[in-house]
Amino acid sequence: MSWELAGASLKLIMAGMEPVKDAPLSNFGWWRVGGPADLMVDVTDEEQLAAVMDTDLPVTVLGNGSNLLVADAGIRGIVVRLRGNLRDIAFRDPSAGPGLHKTLSGNTGIAVVGAGIANSLLLRKLDRMGVGGVGCLTGVPGTVGGAIRMNAGTRLGEIGERVAFVRLMLPNGSIETLTPDALGFEYRRAHLPTGSVVTRVGLWVSKDDHATEQEHREEHLAYRKASQPLDQPSCGSTFKNPPGDAAGRLIDAAGLKGAVIGGAQISEKHANFFINTGNATAADLHALIKHARDTVHEQFSVTLEPEVHAVGDWPEGTWPL
């Protein structure tokens, strides 16, 4: 281990964390590919995250790896997972007075949610409390922080429409709270300050939304199950949909369903899902993604833009495609 990494590791231990060196990342990502992280650490609060930022090593937040393509050479610097109170849920509830509350007693309020909580768990917990508002995350893998970064959504809407505020940490360790206007949500994109880490998110929720959402949810989950290969390792949609069309439709029309490079394959069930059939490398997936993009461009003059994010130590010139 280099002096720099050893020094960073010591700092993290002194701040109460347990960094793991050369941590294998293929266990975490949904594609099950990619090399190790120099250091991987779980942080339980903003103080620990500030200590990570203070090491001056590059910081990558893994979320739950459901939308990331990790390089075969792995990730240099520190990979962080948000745990502890960075997965909490509380409410700002005008009818219950100032401060944060465990439940929503009125009809409408703001759910203040740690960025590390999984979307599915957030939905389950809100559902149990009879609270709705973020049904657009139904079936979306990943964490709330990842959903903000991506402006994740489904046919039921986009998370950006429900955001009251986003609290984040800048690389210098300072905290900033941004309004949705400042975040400039677009289709599958938000404008976050470079190198920042989302720690907490305020989401508009209400009890009125709960019943309507429940109706749509069952229908939506059944649609996904019927149209997407949910039982195979993929990262969901690989490309964003181009304006007025669907990436899946275009890749399908280009005759690419079932196409294989190494251990990577374009799903027979949904052409915007790229699958690890067992022994794919990150390089196989990159080559297949590029092949699909180039073929669609040749045939239809449409340039597809990846929805998945490539992270880590890729050979120079690999990304952007």
Ligand code: EPU
């Ligand atoms: N299509 C084909 N061939 C295929 C796949 C799709 O012709 O192989 C056609 C379908 O018939 C349909 C159109 O393409 O007319 C769109 O397909 P679909 O309804 O499956 O939706 P999608 O646009 O591919 C989006 C989200 C999904 C989300 C579904 C359902 C994006 C990029 N993807 O998929 O989100 O689950 O709607 O709400 O917006 C994700 O983002 O990872 C994701 C899975």
